[in-house]
Amino acid sequence: MPSNSASIVKIFFQFLVLAGLFFATLFGLRQIDWLHLFQIETVSRKTEEKIGALSWELIRNTSHEIKSKEPVRALKKLTDRMASVSGIDPNHVKIHLLEQDEINAFALPDGHLIVFSGLINDCRNEAELAGVLGHEIAHIERKHVMKKLAKELGLSVLVSATTGSQHNSEFLKETVRVLSSAAYDRSLETEADQTSVLYLTKAGIDPKPFARFLARMPKGKDEDPSGIFSVSTHPDSDVRSKEILEQIGDQTFESNPVLTEEEWKSLKARVSEEIQ
Amino acid sequence: MHIHPIGEQDAEKASNSYLMSLVFIMAGLPLPIVNLIASLIFYFGNRKAGYFVRWHCTQTLLSQFSLLFINSTGFWWTVSIIFRGEEVTSGYIAYLITALIFNLLDFGSTIYAAIQTRKGIHVKWFFFGVLTDLICPPTQLPS
Numbered sequence: 001m002p003s004n005s006a007s008i009v010k011i012f013f014q015f016l017v018l019a020g021l022f023f024a025t026l027f028g029l030r031q032i033d034w035l036h037l038f039q040i041e042t043v044s045r046k047t048e049e050k051i052g053a054l055s056w057e058l059i060r061n062t063s064h065e066i067k068s069k070e071p072v073r074a075l076k077k078l079t080d081r082m083a084s085v086s087g088i089d090p091n092h093v094k095i096h097l098l099e100q101d102e103i104n105a106f107a108l109p110d111g112h113l114i115v116f117s118g119l120i121n122d123c124r125n126e127a128e129l130a131g132v133l134g135h136e137i138a139h140i141e142r143k144h145v146m147k148k149l150a151k152e153l154g155l156s157v158l159v160s161a162t163t164g165s166q167h168n169s170e171f172l173k174e175t176v177r178v179l180s181s182a183a184y185d186r187s188l189e190t191e192a193d194q195t196s197v198l199y200l201t202k203a204g205i206d207p208k209p210f211a212r213f214l215a216r217m218p219k220g221k222d223e224d225p226s227g228i229f230s231v232s233t234h235p236d237s238d239v240r241s242k243e244i245l246e247q248i249g250d251q252t253f254e255s256n257p258v259l260t261e262e263e264w265k266s267l268k269a270r271v272s273e274e275i276q
Numbered sequence: 277m278h279i280h281p282i283g284e285q286d287a288e289k290a291s292n293s294y295l296m297s298l299v300f301i302m303a304g305l306p307l308p309i310v311n312l313i314a315s316l317i318f319y320f321g322n323r324k325a326g327y328f329v330r331w332h333c334t335q336t337l338l339s340q341f342s343l344l345f346i347n348s349t350g351f352w353w354t355v356s357i358i359f360r361g362e363e364v365t366s367g368y369i370a371y372l373i374t375a376l377i378f379n380l381l382d383f384g385s386t387i388y389a390a391i392q393t394r395k396g397i398h399v400k401w402f403f404f405g406v407l408t409d410l411i412c413p414p415t416q417l418p419s
Contacts, residue, residue, distance in 0.1 A: 007410050014403035022346075025377060029370035040364055143363065151360055 052110030064099040074267040082199040107136045117271045131210020134196030152178045204256030215241035287396040290332035294390035315340040335408040350375045
């Protein structure tokens with residue numbers, strides 16, 4: 001009969017063998033690209049594309065889209081600059097401009113970025129607008145959009161709603177409602193803010209106006225814009241503004257405007273015209 | 277190890293301790309704590325039983341502990357994917373397959389141990405057997 005100390009050594013050794021076996025199996029299996037093997041990425045990408053396209057179709061059918069090329073081109077110029085310097089495919093961001101008074105912008109699955117004319121009206125310069133657009137691009141690129149939908153509606157609903165022969169219109173309405181009027185988790189919002197600042201700085205756009213824009217957001221009104229800056233869900237736009245200023249620190253930025261003065265003024269004017 | 281002649285009743289109880297864990301593996305896969313609770317109940321229910329029964333109840337309980345850690349990690353990872361929108365990654369799938377392999381190993385070993393102990397044959401698993409010897413030392417054998 002072995003002594004206790006000999007048994008403990010044996011136990012320790014056998015535990016190491018067993019744990020080693022477990023982690024070696026895990027490590028070995030980890031080397032296989034299971035997502036590719038099971039075509040999970042393809043399925044999830046197709047699901048995202050489908051939900052994005054159907055949601056946008058629903059919005060387009062129920063809202064007034066500003067189809068003038070000039071304002072959309074100006075917005076695209078802003079997003080293209082940020083995307084191209086941040087290693088993002090500019091074509092993945094699909095800008096849609098809607099005639100809506102609300103100061104809002106939100107992202108749909110598959111890179112659809114909805115911008116309300118009210119937001120452009122409220123922005124005092126292109127840097128403020130670029131900050132908000134960067135925030136939404138961050139939600140797209142960091143896959144926050146699908147995460148939020150999966151959390152709010154459930155993963156199974158997402159898959160079944162897009163794989164069925166008849167698309168559930170209630171599901172699409174709910175998708176649009178969730179994405180346009182409910183905030184992301186605080187951590188995701190912070191991540192989007194920080195990422196937006198990175199996009200802005202890489203693109204040569206001063207991020208301070210974005211912080212000022214957040215600080216300027218009206219507080220405590222129920223009719224306050226929904227989505228990214230809703231007061232009911234974002235009582236901390238001041239905090240977010242401060243966090244952005246802390247992130248920037250003492251850095252100084254050389255102004256490298258994306259739009260010419262004329263283009264910015266024209267964008268504002270065209271949007272105002274459309275609203276009237 | 278010297279084992280005293282095993283009575284029919286003891287062999288049945290010892291074998292049942294494995295069968296108990298086996299049955300609860302089914303329920304325990306979605307909710308891992310069930311396995312452990314089942315083994316704990318059986319363990320405490322047989323504390324006063326003969327050495328052979330106690331030894332095998334202990335071995336079952338210890339093996340369930342290790343499975344609890346493995347399955348709980350998989351369980352909460354899955355919950356975070358379904359309810360918190362975490363992404364399905366290759367790492368997650370690799371973990372699930374690893375957990376499945378170890379559960380199957382446990383499943384096979386449990387069936388084997390249940391059959392052998394039913395015949396009154398002592399089965400000592402790698403690691404868990406030595407650990408059980410330490411917790412239930414053979415000196416506790418009834419004279």
